[in-house]
Amino acid sequence: MFKQLTDPKEPGFQVFVDGMAVSARPGDTVAAVLLRTPPHLARHTPVRESPRAPFCLMGVCFDCLATVDDQTSVQTCLVEARPGMRIERPRGKLKVAQ
Amino acid sequence: MKTEHDILIVGAGPAGMAAAVQLADLGFAPLVIDEQAMPGGQIWRASEGPRSDAVRRALGPEYAEGADRVARFRLSGVDYMPGTRLWHIEPGFQVFMSRDETAFSRRYRAVLLATGAQERPVPVPGWTLPGVMTVGAAQILLKTSAQIPEAPVWIAGSGPLPLLYMRQLLALGGQVAGFLDTTPKGQASRVLPHAMAALRGRGDLIKGVKWLRQLRATGLPWLRGVRDVQALGQDRIEAVRYTAADGRVHEQSAQVLLLHEGVVPSIHTTLAMNCEHDWSEAQGCFIPRTDERGMTSVDGLFLAGDGAGIGGALAAEERGRIAALGIAGRLGQDAPAAHLHAAHAGLARRLASRPVIDALYPPSEAQIPDETVICRCEELTAGDIRVAARLHRGGPNQVKAYTRCGMGPCQGRQCGYSVNRILSEEYGQSRAETGFFRIRPPLKPVTLGELAALEEGREAP
Ligand code: FES
Numbered sequence: 001m002f003k004q005l006t007d008p009k010e011p012g013f014q015v016f017v018d019g020m021a022v023s024a025r026p027g028d029t030v031a032a033v034l035l036r037t038p039p040h041l042a043r044h045t046p047v048r049e050s051p052r053a054p055f056c057l058m059g060v061c062f063d064c065l066a067t068v069d070d071q072t073s074v075q076t077c078l079v080e081a082r083p084g085m086r087i088e089r090p091r092g093k094l095k096v097a098q
Numbered sequence: 099m100k101t102e103h104d105i106l107i108v109g110a111g112p113a114g115m116a117a118a119v120q121l122a123d124l125g126f127a128p129l130v131i132d133e134q135a136m137p138g139g140q141i142w143r144a145s146e147g148p149r150s151d152a153v154r155r156a157l158g159p160e161y162a163e164g165a166d167r168v169a170r171f172r173l174s175g176v177d178y179m180p181g182t183r184l185w186h187i188e189p190g191f192q193v194f195m196s197r198d199e200t201a202f203s204r205r206y207r208a209v210l211l212a213t214g215a216q217e218r219p220v221p222v223p224g225w226t227l228p229g230v231m232t233v234g235a236a237q238i239l240l241k242t243s244a245q246i247p248e249a250p251v252w253i254a255g256s257g258p259l260p261l262l263y264m265r266q267l268l269a270l271g272g273q274v275a276g277f278l279d280t281t282p283k284g285q286a287s288r289v290l291p292h293a294m295a296a297l298r299g300r301g302d303l304i305k306g307v308k309w310l311r312q313l314r315a316t317g318l319p320w321l322r323g324v325r326d327v328q329a330l331g332q333d334r335i336e337a338v339r340y341t342a343a344d345g346r347v348h349e350q351s352a353q354v355l356l357l358h359e360g361v362v363p364s365i366h367t368t369l370a371m372n373c374e375h376d377w378s379e380a381q382g383c384f385i386p387r388t389d390e391r392g393m394t395s396v397d398g399l400f401l402a403g404d405g406a407g408i409g410g411a412l413a414a415e416e417r418g419r420i421a422a423l424g425i426a427g428r429l430g431q432d433a434p435a436a437h438l439h440a441a442h443a444g445l446a447r448r449l450a451s452r453p454v455i456d457a458l459y460p461p462s463e464a465q466i467p468d469e470t471v472i473c474r475c476e477e478l479t480a481g482d483i484r485v486a487a488r489l490h491r492g493g494p495n496q497v498k499a500y501t502r503c504g505m506g507p508c509q510g511r512q513c514g515y516s517v518n519r520i521l522s523e524e525y526g527q528s529r530a531e532t533g534f535f536r537i538r539p540p541l542k543p544v545t546l547g548e549l550a551a552l553e554e555g556r557e558a559p
Contacts (some may be wrong), residue, residue, distance in 0.1 A: 001229060001354060005244045005270060007150040027147040032243040040334070041228055047477045050331050051420065053228035057235035059133050060142055060216045060364075061474060062507040062543075063226075071199065073507070073543065077238075078181075080135045 001040040001053075002032075009091045013083035029086055030076035031057060041067045042076060044091050066090075099177045103129040104205040105191055105425055108184050109137020112411040113403025114212035115171040116418030117425075122174040124426045124433060131182040131195060139214055139403075140234065141411045144242045153244045156269035156459070158262075160411070167415075175476075186539035187371060191398065193553070194540075201548040208398050208425045212418060213364045215404035218250070218383070218461060219512045220255060220357040223470045225328030228311070233358035237263045240270075247354040250275035252338050254327040255358035257459040260307065261313060263356075267283050268316055275352065276319040278340050280359070281459055283323035306455075325464060329355050359462055363405045366509065369537040371396050377530035380453065381408055382461030383515070384534060390442070391424025392417060400425055413448035416441050464517060465523070473513040475506020483517055487524045494518060494535045507543050510535045 004025070006012075012023045015030075017037050024033050031054035034042055041051050042064045054064035057077045067088040068074040076087070105121060105128035107114045114130055121128050130137075139146045140228045142164025154162065171178075179197060185195035191206045217234045224230065233253060239245040240263075250273035253260050264274055314320065321345030330337040330349070338352040343529060362383035365375065374395040375384040385407045392400045402421040403414035419441040466472070468481030478501055486500045494517050497503055503517060504510035510517075514534050522532045 001248060002239060002245045003248045004248060005150070005153065006251060007148075007244075010148060010150075011374070028143055028153065028243045032239055032245055035239065036245065039228075045475075045477060047475075050477070051228050052474075053231070053334075055231050055474075056217065057231075057238040058216065060508065060511045061472060073545075078133055078135075086265065 002035045004036060006033040007081055013081075015081050015083070015087060017087045018089060024081040024085075028081045029057070030066070030068060030074075030079045030081050030085070032077075033081050034064070034066065034076060034087070034089070043089055049091070100127065100129075101204070102125060103177065103204075104207045104429060105129070105210065106191070106208075106420045107129065107210045107212055108132075109135070109139065109212035109214060109403065109405075110137035110171070110178065110180070110193075111212060111214050111403060111414065112141060112167065113214070113405075113418035113421075114139070114210070115167055116415035117212060117402055117422040118176040118178075118208055118418075119170055119174045120419045120422035121426065122176050123536045124422070124431060126426065126431075128176060129206075130176055130178045131184065132178070132180050133183055135180050137171055137178065137180070138164050139411075140238065142167060143238055147242065149244060152270060154267045157241065158266070163411075183542045184367065185542045185544050187367065187399075189371075190514075194546050196544060197208075198205070199545070199548060199551075201544060203552060208400065208428055210392075210400040210402060210418075210421050210425060211367055211394075211405055212403045212414075212421075213367060213405050214414075215361040215408060216364050216511060217295075218359050218362045219515060220359045220462075221466055221470050221472055221513075221516050222254075222327050222329065222357065223467055224331065224335065225357065226471050226474055226477075227329050227331050227335045228333070228337035229331070229353055230329045230355045230357065233263050234361075235262050235322075236354075236356050237266070240266060246270055248271040249273075249353040252276055252278065252342070252350075252352045252355045254278035254280060254324070254338070254355060256281040256462075257358055258455065259361075259362045260356070260358050261309060264318065265309065265313060268318070274318045275350070277319060278324040278327055278338075279320060279322045279347070280324050280327065280462060283343055295483075327357075334505040354547070360365070361404065361408055362515070363407065365405070366511065366535070366537050366541055368394060368399075368401065368405075369534060370401060370539060370541060373399065373401075375534075377528070378407070380456045383408075389424075390420075391427065391438070392421030393424055393428075396517060398428065409445075409449050409452055413445055413452075416445035416448055420445065465489055466520065470519070472516045473501075473503040473506065475508050475512070476504075478503045478513075480516070480520060483520050484524060487521055491525070493533055497521065498535055499526040504535050507538065509541070 028046040052063040110132035145164035182197040326341040368386040374387040400421040402417040466480040
């Protein structure tokens with residue numbers, strides 16, 4: 001859905017989205033990585049299991065919740081991607097701790 | 099880093115950074131916390147990030163100023179804790195925060211909220227579909243990741259931000275499929291002439307007019323007086339439907355649709371603290387009441403930046419300085435009155451063009467269609483809210499109790515204003531009378547693991 005205007009000089013690293021290696025760059029939020037990785041989703045809602053993608057990118061909407069390094073319901077737009085990070089977009093009910 | 103501070107500043111955007119620098123100049127040592135990984139707020143987000151010359155050029159001189167402000171903030175030596183969420187404040191001020199999956203609590207004599215603004219939610223049918231985002235979100239992707247939509251993008255709404263984003267996108271070779279301008283037709287011709295006369299010479303407006311001319315010259319498909327924008331699709335947006343000014347309905351394929359109808363102050367924390375708020379007709383939102391030193395109606399709780407009324411980054415900085423002087427005075431160190439006067443004069447200058455911008459881009463008052471999802475978290479529609487409102491007459495809190503609207507993780511940040519609008523229409527009362535949800539802690543979801551750490555009294559990172 002989005003593409004990165006990459007500067008070839010800029011070094012990158014790998015993260016794993018649902019087990020698949022994807023490249024990321026310093027400063028990328030996890031949500032930004034998800035928005036350029038098909039199927040461009042973060043989660044399915046716990047209420048009707050409808051698909052959602054990051055929407056506000058500034059920590060307000062909570063539509064970017066995904067599992068990051070085994071921690072569930074992480075606001076991925078507030079987390080910077082790090083080398084080797086594992087991101088999962090589980091289908092079905094997700095528990096939202098509150 | 100010290101673990102004890104007298105002053106907590108929440109937010110490292112223009113207001114928080116300016117306040118921190120001012121307080122440091124006065125000999126104070128506040129702590130600044132921020133949700134993001136880097137200082138700058140949304141406007142100057144990722145100012146320190148590496149980026150190509152093309153991206154830097156496209157983001158423009160206003161954004162470039164951010165790097166200098168962030169550098170000054172870093173130089174001030176003020177203690178700064180990024181990646182930190184505030185989730186509760188108790189009077190007196192016992193403040194609860196989380197960082198690196200650990201919750202902790204500390205005491206402060208004064209707290210400055212510099213938490214800024216959020217985009218006004220734009221509930222249209224289909225706005226929950228993947229592929230629909232806000233214009234602000236797309237701009238953040240540009241700032242943090244040099245990331246633009248792959249396909250020509252549809253932009254719907256009103257206000258300065260869509261114009262700015264389109265300018266930046268086009269400069270980077272991105273494409274706009276169409277700008278569905280929902281500003282009521284004739285608005286500009288009604289407001290602009292006398293505004294220009296009144297404010298001749300005001301840099302902001304001149305710049306705005308120049309931009310508009312340049313954007314028009316690019317020949318991008320700019321449709322004025324559009325209404326009834328809808329996103330259509332199954333598992334993602336496939337098409338956008340809208341009614342053009344001539345009343346004809348159009349449907350066109352779409353991969354990305356960006357929405358925007360201005361920004362509103364973030365009021366969850368001030369609501370939770372029971373601060374007084376006023377309804378602003380001009381900005382179509384609630385604004386916490388502050389005095390001439392930036393203090394809210396709660397003693398010792400200060401507010402600065404767009405959270406105190408939308409004014410932009412430079413006004414936010416002035417408000418940050420005003421609040422810093424207010425806090426210093428409260429902690430027994432009155433700054434010379436001339437400082438406060440200078441900051442107020444600066445603020446007045448920065449806000450001079452705001453009434454024109456507000457008048458140019460009034461928030462939409464169109465009825466929200468029944469089938470539109472209002473509460474993105476609990477997936478409730480405008481129709482659900484209307485049914486509840488008719489069954490049991492009451493305020494937003496009753497509707498929340500009956501429907502769960504506003505009880506999801508976003509805590510009403512996306513549905514609050516829609517509920518306020520619908521109830522006001524249903525009951526024929528003012529937006530101020532209807533009011534907003536009562537906000538309770540935690541302000542942001544907290545995990546049990548985080549709470550356990552708090553219980554054990556583990557110290558913060
Ligand atoms: S995208 Fe809205 S909270 Fe992350």
